[in-house]
Amino acid sequence: MRIAIDRRRLVDRLQEQANIGGIDGERGLDRVTLSEADREVRDWFRDRMTDAGLDVRVDEVGNVFGRRPGADPDAGTVLLGSHLDSQPHGGIYDGPLGVLAALEFVETLEDEGITTERPVELVNWTNEEGSRFQPAMMGSGVWAGALSQEAAYEATDRDGVRFVDALERIGYRGDVPAEPGYDYDSYLELHIEQGPRLDDAGDDVGVVTGVVGFQWGEITFEGQANHSGTTPMHHRRDALVGAADVITGVRRIPGTLGERTVGTTGVIEADPGSINIVPGEVTFTVGFRDPDDETVAEAVDRVKGEAAAAAEREGLEWRYEERMSVESVDFADRCVDAVQSAADDRGYASQRLVSGAGHDATRVASVCDAAMVFAVSEDGKSHSPQEFTDWDDCYAAADTLANAALDLAGVADE
Incomplete structure (x- = not known):
């Protein structure tokens, strides 16, 4: 079974989030982790998940999850997400495209009245960028057991502000343990490539086989x-x-x-x-x-x-x-194949590649099988207000993510 996501809704959501922490006179973002702008976009995203009927929870390092039940409550969960924080002068696609594409998948399931066999979750990981607090990929790292929560809490920014204090100040130190609370079957993440290979080749999407x-x-x-x-x-x-x-x-x-x-x-x-x-x-x-x-x-x-x-x-x-x-990560063949199959079936030109940038999928791959979808980055620009991905390319990657996720989640009584 294949589905078609709502292009207009996806674009509207991307434009909405870009206004939160937007840089005056430019198309970029200044939405560093645990800033006031980060709080605002988190609130906005929670509202969107609630509107979609998801059960929302926040863990002790601020990772925000939204859960949609499946027909088999004992089946492993399919997790999708990325991050909403940005570099101090970053772009509007890096991270947010993956979060909102995951939301669009769930909303399309609701629109079509589709019940999946497996539960599906969305996640906004805390502090993927690592521009304010080090190390990067902090929220997913603690959740996956690669970093200690105590060390994360004591990390400080250049002004000496502790991570835990900044987390509490914006109201996102949740009461759910920062660890997998369910059995997870698989994880998919959509991200812009942040490099020129897809653009140079004229391809529509990237099928990511691993991370350096x-x-x-x-x-x-x-x-x-x-x-x-x-x-x-x-x-x-x-x-x-x-x-x-x-x-x-x-x-x-x-x-x-x-x-x-x-x-x-x-x-x-x-x-x-x-x-x-x-x-x-x-x-x-x-x-x-x-x-x-x-x-x-x-x-x-x-x-x-x-x-x-x-x-x-x-x-x-x-x-x-x-x-x-x-350490480098090789993604699970079955997840990579799901992405490849979705791209092929939807008619998108693709290539397989290894990510040169770190992503939350690097951490999550130690918990469950994982893979990624890349969207085209025009001229390979990223971590800059000049970062650009055409709306058609955003849609192609999000559409691929949705259909790969549906393959992994399964359709009840299909």
């Missing part, structure tokens, strides 16, 4: 702050020079390891930060990703070697601190 592994870390060099005009060059212990050498290594190392290896330095902090003082301490982030976990480990080892060499050249002390490490 990655490690984020932080390197600190300690030298000697001193006067920039009176300190001879051969007397300097310039922490920023050491950092610059390693940062060029972060750019260079991936090209020696593999086609899919990527490395990035996204944050640099130099102290004391004055134009006429030699930097005495510099801290910067490094991150490597690859579908092969051993390749990620090799990249980290190499950057540590570069740091040690730079420290010796410049007379510096250095240290490396791991901030987050996630």
